[in-house]
Amino acid sequence: MSPKVSDSYKEEKRAAILEGALHCFTEKGYQATTVDDIVRHLGMSKGAIYNYFSSKEDMYIQMADARMNTMVDTLTEQFKLVPSAAEKLRHLFARFHRQSLDELRKWLTFHMEFSIYAGRRPDLADFLSEYMGKALALIQKIMEEGKQSGEFRSDLDAKSASYLFWAVRDGLALHFMIDGEEAEYKSILKDMETMVFRNIMKQ
Template sequence: MSPKVSEAYKAEKKAAILEAALHCFTEKGFQATTVDDIVRHLGMSKGVIYSYFSSKEEMYIQMADDRMNAMVSSLSEQFKSIPNASDQIHHMFERFRRQSLKDLRKWLAFHLEFMLYAARQPELIERWKQYADKALVFIQEIIEAGIRSGEFRSDLDKETVACLFWSVRDGLALQYMLTGEETDYERTIQDMEQMVFRFIKA
């Protein structure tokens, strides 16, 4: 009879596999990476990896979801001391400014390659939508609170504003994907922040 494996042990193994997968994805690219690459990097048998994840696609989805959940959890905790919706949106823009272009480019390349790959596979599109919806809902809740408090226009559509918010973020990231300087990037974020607030403020 094999020994019982604790939940903590399983969580540790999964985290180790995802860390190895992330390393390979960012080094070689999502499509070029194979499960064998992850096996070699981790020094773990392929059978063990498949006992936790059925494919590299599942690894990516889990990784992206964990990152999104961590962001939402961290911001929700910080927002306990930032009660105003306007200040919460300002805080989000400040987070964008603090992220270096080097880090932004690494993560954007990682996500973009998967999105192009997933675009031809309906089952992955649905999984991606579940992940992306969390980001939209998070901003929608801030906008809704700002409308209730009178900080934001009463006629705003929260879904539209959430899409606008992330489109500004993602669009800027694409604009600076290959070239551009940190100072220009930070100044453009600041200008975009002012534009967004001119649209949403009561």
């Protein structure tokens, strides 16, 4: 298997490596994961990885980039199909509800670890800021849409509300990161939804 391999083959391999690396990074953390761990998990040779990525860090960054963009893009796409602002937020909460605590933990652990890592490297910080800005803008737009349509309070500060929206969601995940049961998490998530809507809806 080797000469003039198709682009799609390479793309699949790239994706497979990222997936394997993600598994390891999630399990042990970025720094504690050795390239050997990844290679062993993938059942592939060490050198092969370097045909696709220039370094362990490169894998990490590209992985973070892909995950973040996918998330924002998916939401953006889905929101197009939902008419009202309130519905969009409900849709988002529904999504949160469908995601298992386990999945959430993995996502958040990865995301937090990467944030800490990026926070210490000015170049990566920019890239992370950009992503967070996008996620914020996504909600902010909904908030403004809701104000205009009269669904939300007219004196709502859209930006602030967006921050609070993500804050409350990520903060909740943070508190369930170590332990806590699925049922309890889901229950509080429901209350969180109530609180958020109480905060933005008219009256």
